[in-house]
Ligand code: SF4
């Protein structure tokens with residue numbers, strides 16, 4: 001059914017901290033590794049070693065330069081499905097392949113029903129859906145449904161692969177429908193924002209804007225390094241004479 | 245947006261087909277035109293052939309065409325599904341109308357009723373097609389108030405110019421049909437110009453700032469997540485160079501509006517030119533259909549999807 005549920009029991013989603021993301025792409029490769037064997041498998045690669053590399057990825061990390069009056073900064077920006085509350089990607093689907101789960105709000109594609117009309121990818125403003133030209137169906141982030149409820153892996157691993165992989169803890173996972181959850185608290189504390197709120201998709205995932213700049217780095221320069229080893233020869237002699 | 249040829253052909257062919265069907269249903273069903281057997285057979289056959297060919301070509305761009313039947317199921321929420329249902333449903337009154345009007349050579353009574361129903365179903369189907377595009381918020385050029393009337397106007401315009409050509413060719417040139425083709429051509433030209441003007445002055449409400457949540461100042465893409473073009477860029481990142489777009493707009497206007505209007509006006513003004521009126525009517529229809537293919541190509545090529553913002557395009 002492509003009609004949207006009036007409400008969902010949980011609103012599982014991600015919170016991404018743009019202050020700490022260093023753009024290392026660990027979440028990207030970890031996502032690909034898990035999901036090419038997961039619920040939406042395979043994440044086909046076309047011509048992977050050739051000049052026209054193409055393929056399906058659920059998570060893409062961009063880099064931007066944000067320039068304000070306070071100065072410029074580089075912001076690494078991971079982009080994936082936001083598991084929106086009112087996503088047109090679901091309602092436009094003619095086959096019922098796209099759906100939003102009532103239990104946890106995750107947006108999924110049933111690959112056995114998808115006819116590959118691509119309309120859902122047109123309806124997603126965020127570019128979260130990628131078409132698999134090899135299989136002929138649409139693919140997208142599953143929020144790792146096959147990890148987060150998986151009794152066969154250790155409880156601490158029952159988070160999306162991207163969250164588990166992030167070395168700077170820039171990615172957080174939890175129930176954004178529960179105002180008391182750690183992740184909701186984080187959003188409240190850091191002033192998390194919706195992407196393209198003007199389009200009315202009401203994304204579940206939130207982004208934490210970079211913290212305000214501090215001038216610490218510029219005002220506390222590290223002392224210049226001294227050579228550890230005493231140099232020999234002519235340069236050593238000059239050094240000794242001048243240091244004396 | 246990437247202009248897929250199957251979709252360009254589909255929207256142009258079905259638009260003309262449904263337009264023609266509507267004119268035949270009303271004018272034929274109610275006996276406003278007589279028309280012999282051959283006129284009836286060829287014109288209704290052409291309308292249904294254009295519709296069928298368009299619908300078939302639209303399945304050509306599917307990843308899994310063998311599952312196309314599933315697309316009839318989600319009419320509660322999806323305009324694409326509604327289009328599927330409406331397009332197939334239209335064949336029912338159109339088929340009955342064909343039996344009555346063409347095979348039995350009747351008009352009025354139940355033939356008029358099925359003709360009218362065919363015209364209504366055709367209009368509804370064109371509306372559902374338009375709404376597929378008009379409801380896509382990420383594409384500002386499509387989700388505008390110009391899209392739905394545009395599809396209806398162009399269906400009426402191409403339908404009437406075909407109707408006029410078929411009458412001239414297989415029956416005899418008729419002033420009301422010619423007049424209608426001229427008026428709808430002028431309306432179409434005006435609507436398209438207004439649409440282009442509106443699109444050119446669009447102020448983007450969605451910016452890279454709102455797309456990344458980075459408030460204030462400027463945001464500039466300095467690195468893509470990948471080196472080669474991916475699905476998003478191939479499908480949604482298509483950009484036609486502005487100078488080409490301007491040239492193509494001129495070509496589209498010349499073929500779809502200026503030339504047909506000139507030819508039809510000539511045929512209309514000189515009623516005693518005999519065979520020349522037939523030639524002009526047919527040429528007007530061919531020119532307009534070619535022009536509409538260019539117009540539809542631009543409809544896609546000039547549409548900008550919000551995902552392109554992420555790539556700094
Ligand atoms: S981010 Fe895109 S694909 Fe994901 S739920 Fe929202 S609209 Fe749908």
Ligand code: SF4
Pocket residue numbers: 092093094095096097098109113114115116117118119120121137138
């Ligand atoms: S591509 Fe598949 S999932 Fe997307 S709208 Fe079409 S049928 Fe639905």
